[in-house]
Amino acid sequence: MNKRGSYYRYLNRFGWLCVGPAMLLFCIFMLYPILSSLYYVTRKWKGSTDSFVGLGNFARMFRDSYFFQALGHNFLYMAVQIPLMIFLALMLAVILNQGIKRLRGTLRTIYFLPCVTSLVATSVLFKILFQTNGLLNNIMIGLGAISEPIGWLTSPFWANVTIIFAMTWRWTGYNMVFFLVGLQSIDTEIYEAAEVDGAGKARQFFRITLPLLTPVILFSAVASTSNTMQLFDEPNVLTTGGGPANATMTAALYIYRQAFVINSDFGYATTLSYVVVLIAGVFAYVQMRLLGGKRGS
Amino acid sequence: MSVVRRFSASSLAIWIVLAAGAFLSLFPFFWMVVGTTLNPNDVIRGVVLPGDELGSNWAKAIKNYRLGLFFLNSLKIALLTVFFGLVVNSLAAFGFEKYKSKARERVFGILLLTLIIPSIALVIPQFRLFAFFKMLNSHAAIVLPSVMSVFIIFFMRQNFKMFPTEIIEAARVDGAGELGIFLRIVAPSMKASFASVAIYIFLSQWNSYLWPLMTVLTEAKKTLPIALASMMNAYTIEYGALMIIVCISVMPVLVLFLAMQKQFVAGLLGSVK
Numbered sequence: 370m371n372k373r374g375s376y377y378r379y380l381n382r383f384g385w386l387c388v389g390p391a392m393l394l395f396c397i398f399m400l401y402p403i404l405s406s407l408y409y410v411t412r413k414w415k416g417s418t419d420s421f422v423g424l425g426n427f428a429r430m431f432r433d434s435y436f437f438q439a440l441g442h443n444f445l446y447m448a449v450q451i452p453l454m455i456f457l458a459l460m461l462a463v464i465l466n467q468g469i470k471r472l473r474g475t476l477r478t479i480y481f482l483p484c485v486t487s488l489v490a491t492s493v494l495f496k497i498l499f500q501t502n503g504l505l506n507n508i509m510i511g512l513g514a515i516s517e518p519i520g521w522l523t524s525p526f527w528a529n530v531t532i533i534f535a536m537t538w539r540w541t542g543y544n545m546v547f548f549l550v551g552l553q554s555i556d557t558e559i560y561e562a563a564e565v566d567g568a569g570k571a572r573q574f575f576r577i578t579l580p581l582l583t584p585v586i587l588f589s590a591v592a593s594t595s596n597t598m599q600l601f602d603e604p605n606v607l608t609t610g611g612g613p614a615n616a617t618m619t620a621a622l623y624i625y626r627q628a629f630v631i632n633s634d635f636g637y638a639t640t641l642s643y644v645v646v647l648i649a650g651v652f653a654y655v656q657m658r659l660l661g662g663k664r665g666s
Numbered sequence: 667m668s669v670v671r672r673f674s675a676s677s678l679a680i681w682i683v684l685a686a687g688a689f690l691s692l693f694p695f696f697w698m699v700v701g702t703t704l705n706p707n708d709v710i711r712g713v714v715l716p717g718d719e720l721g722s723n724w725a726k727a728i729k730n731y732r733l734g735l736f737f738l739n740s741l742k743i744a745l746l747t748v749f750f751g752l753v754v755n756s757l758a759a760f761g762f763e764k765y766k767s768k769a770r771e772r773v774f775g776i777l778l779l780t781l782i783i784p785s786i787a788l789v790i791p792q793f794r795l796f797a798f799f800k801m802l803n804s805h806a807a808i809v810l811p812s813v814m815s816v817f818i819i820f821f822m823r824q825n826f827k828m829f830p831t832e833i834i835e836a837a838r839v840d841g842a843g844e845l846g847i848f849l850r851i852v853a854p855s856m857k858a859s860f861a862s863v864a865i866y867i868f869l870s871q872w873n874s875y876l877w878p879l880m881t882v883l884t885e886a887k888k889t890l891p892i893a894l895a896s897m898m899n900a901y902t903i904e905y906g907a908l909m910i911i912v913c914i915s916v917m918p919v920l921v922l923f924l925a926m927q928k929q930f931v932a933g934l935l936g937s938v939k
Contacts, residue, residue, distance in 0.1 A: 380765055380844070381765065381767055383761075383765060383844045383845075384761045384762075384764075384765025384766075384767060384770060385761070385770075386761070387757045387758060387760055387761025387762075387765065387848075388757070388758045388761040388762060388770060388773070390753075390754045390757065390758070390814075391754050391755060391757070391758035391814045391819060392758075392773065394754065394810070394811075394813055394814035395777065395780075395814055395816075397795075398788075398792060398795075398810065398811040398814065399780055399783075399788065399814075399816075401791070401795065402788050402790075402791030402792050402795065403780075403783070403788070403791070405791045405794065405795070406787070406790070406791045409790070409791060409794070457687075460683070461683075461684070461687055464680050464683065464684060465684075469680075469684070472684075476684060476687075476688060478924070478927060479687075479688045479691050479692060480687060480688070480691055481931075482691055482692070482695070482920065482923070483691055483694075485869055485919055485920070485923045485930075486695075486873070486916045486919055486920065487872065487873040487890070487891055487894075487915045487916060487919065488873060488875060488891075489873070489875050489890075489891035489894050489895055489915070490890075490891070490894060490912045490915045490916045491694065491916070493894055493898055493908065493912055494694050494697070494698055494701075494912060495694070496898065497701075497709060497710065497712070497905070498694070498697065498712055500710060502710065502711065503710065503711070503712045504697070504711070504712020504713075504714070505712070507711065507712060538690065538691075538694075541687075542691065546931065595782075595784070598784060599784045599785060599786055601786070601875070601876050602875050602876070605875075605895070606875075606894075606895055606898060609898075609899075620786075621784070621786040621876075624786055624790075625786070625876070625880075628790055628793075629880060635790055635793075635794060638790050639787075639790050639791065642784075642786055642787035642790065643787070645784050645786055645787060646782075646783055646784060646787045649782050649783070649784050650782055653782040
């Protein structure tokens with residue numbers, strides 16, 4: 370008995386040994402930053418010295434219309450880009466899943482490619498191709514689609530279109546692969562039965578495919594929402610620091626600029642990041658309710 | 667019948683959609699390669715036919731921009747993160763899954779809770795931490811915070827669940843030590859999930875931008891994405907050299923992906939299940 374107890378203690382100690390290095394790194398690079406941020410939100414930096422301001426950073430935040438404008442852009446991308454991307458990904462997945470056997474693997478690879486590459490590098494590419502005198506405008510003028518070049522990066526409206534295009538280009542194939550797996554797990558007998566019952570292709574899609582795929586679509590939407598909330602690379606590189614005239618400024622970019630570009634106010638930047646954490650937390654909660662609820666039904 | 671169906675209008679529409687998607691996906695990469703052969707004016711205008719400036723663009727990228735150094739920096743940082751990330755996270759996942767205890771389950775719960783915290787909220791206190799220890803502008807500052815990943819520990823734990831505990835117990839009876847069991851029995855049988863994790867870590871570190879942007883202060887420490895971003899912000903942009911560096915930061919990843927697609931997609935799907 371005693372021997373078994375000491376053997377158990379030995380295994381338990383080995384268990385701690387295994388998780389030890391990860392725990393150490395977690396404490397230094399996650400736990401400590403989280404705790405120290407509680408201190409930073411009460412400080413204000415001016416030059417290289419900082420002073421106590423209590424809740425002053427929060428008061429300042431509520432007066433900061435630029436920050437809420439930036440948050441608004443995050444929500445705009447969520448509302449426009451995510452549905453557009455999910456629609457396209459779903460369409461491609463359904464097409465690939467039906468019939469096309471020979472090219473399915475190749476096409477899946479091609480559609481997936483954009484999301485593995487460096488965001489900075491592809492943003493640079495798009496920035497060149499989308500210039501006012503760049504290739505895209507030249508092609509569109511050549512085809513007669515437009516008579517005047519479009520300011521893809523210089524007009525506030527079109528700059529947002531460009532960001533949405535770049536995001537959709539990058540992530541559609543990624544989401545499509547998820548949907549494709551979801552589709553392949555649906556039993557084909559269900560479709561055969563529906564066929565016998567005289568249900569057309571459209572009816573089969575809305576009555577069988579879509580309901581069965583809802584958990585996967587939801588998962589995709591939630592993951593994309595969280596990524597869009599943190600959007601940083603595209604507006605910083607592709608539209609140069611959230612330009613033109615802050616038209617593509619996002620929350621993460623605004624926070625970064627508060628800490629590193631415009632002023633070095635780490636206290637205020639940390640305060641703003643609390644809002645992003647709060648929103649992410651709300652989304653995570655909704656996600657758990659949605660996904661959990663679906664499993665029950 | 668089948669001939670008629672194959673050429674029906676709807677299947678034509680389907681092929682147009684598929685081809686348009688493939689064209690849009692691939693065109694930027696095609697043009698990226700073409701761009702390395704163009705003179706600066708043609709890069710800006712977006713000429714789609716190859717020019718004859720490849721040699722001089724290469725020369726400029728190497729001479730004016732220390733391309734080799736940026737490449738080696740990126741490679742070194744990515745490989746170090748892969749190595750330490752695999753060791754630390756796989757051991758942790760193994761410990762959590764195969765040596766269950768109430769205390770460790772509670773710790774695991776706390777880890778999972780931090781998954782919802784966006785990186786933008788962590789990087790500022792992390793930056794202050796590295797500044798305090800005067801460790802900014804070092805490659806250690808880029809590697810260290812990205813070694814431990816809650817997501818990867820979670821992912822690997824899911825994979826270790828599939829490894830039968832009976833085998834571990836049998837090995838113990840045969841007198842194998844715990845570390846030996848992990849290194850010689852468990853790890854070799856999970857090569858596929860190790861490969862997926864390695865690719866995942868490599869890609870996210872090779873492509874990472876925000877954190878290196880904050881910590882890298884001098885030319886000598888720059889990674890490829892940081893070098894690219896600062897070239898774009900320069901007063902005059904050297905487009906020929908820029909295209910070479912774009913190509914160098916994208917190509918290795920494309921080759922890696924095409925060569926190890928199976929592991930990559932397996933890793934991706936494992937994260938859903």
